[in-house]
């Protein structure tokens with residue numbers, strides 16, 4: 001357990017088979033933040049050379065990244081508030097803390113490249129959907145949502161963005177399938193396939209590695225290592241928690257996912273690796289989520305709240321970029337404040353607009369799903385069967 005530097009002496013009781021209680025130490029993990037995110041040190045597996053340790057940043061790009069990360073954070077905070085107000089229900093996994101990963105990777109992707117990720121997908125939705133209204137409306141269940149209000153938080157799609165996938169690890173083979181598409185069409189594109197540390201030990205991930213390497217498919221396997229799968233720390237779930245070296249035949253890189261420049265350089269390196277014809281590669285991003293696993297998890301029973309505070313204070317990706325911008329005089333504090341105010345207004349406006357919408361009409365229920373439908377339908381809690389007319393396929397008027 002390389003990152004664990006303290007196990008508290010708190011005890012908890014567990015019932016033994018003989019009916020007596022045994023005392024066990026409560027294993028409270030405290031992560032050493034300095035060690036964990038070793039700033040710009042890349043770790044390499046089956047590679048002679050790694051990503052560049054220096055990075056060029058120009059003002060326009062710096063402000064663009066700052067704006068995108070700030071937008072994702074403010075969007076998530078607004079979503080959290082709507083959830084507390086019960087305007088959003090069901091599953092809702094927030095991306096706060098991990099913004100640099102999506103924004104950094106996105107900045108390297110070309111228009112033809114594709115992305116697929118897990119249910120923790122709002123960050124990518126913000127980058128790939130046409131508007132924030134679409135995302136918030138989708139979560140509320142309104143018809144102006146990206147999936148017309150029928151998908152919810154985990155099923156949002158956009159340009160070259162294959163979702164939002166609810167089942168842990170299920171989309172890793174899909175990402176390889178998208179890699180096959182690029183290979184067959186010879187469209188010079190890369191399939192960026194993102195999954196969590198909690199998926200990394202699944203059998204289907206290793207099957208995906210095999211097929212990807214066998215055919216040298218253009219796939220980057222990005223493990224977004226936010227230190228926990230639900231309430232289980234990686235060191236408790238994984239016999240080997242250095243996910244970048246999980247394959248004996250696919251090379252890997254580990255980067256600091258809290259530093260957007262490290263994310264960008266590592267992604268550029270992986271893109272070059274694939275475009276040079278060297279086949280798939282694994283990219284592990286060391287990152288951290290500030291909220292609980294989902295909105296129904298306070299996120300406090302399995303980690304020390306000081307740990308969250310320490311990462312926020314020392315390693316926050318937005319604060320880190322702000323520091324880089326200010327220290328290198330790329331922009332002034334006022335310019336950054338102007339960006340923040342603009343985004344605050346944008347998110348507030350999108351939230352109000354999304355709240356104003358309507359749920360999809362009943363006719364939408366089976367649209368795009370069933371080829372045949374009954375003449376009558378009975379919804380949960382409806383006593384009567386009612387005549388039912390469907391829209392067989394989606395028509396573009398929302």
Ligand SMILES: Cc1ncc(C[n+]2csc(CCOP(=O)(O)OP(=O)(O)O)c2C)c(N)n1
Nearest residue numbers: 120166167168196197198199226228229230
């Ligand atoms: C096949 C499957 N098993 C279990 C679950 C329940 N589950 C939901 S999220 C999760 C943890 C996944 O953690 P990780 O991959 O690290 O992603 P993170 O939530 O940290 O982004 C589990 C076990 C599931 N959705 N699908």
Ligand SMILES: [Mg+2]
Nearest residue numbers: 196197228229
């Ligand atoms: Mg995780």
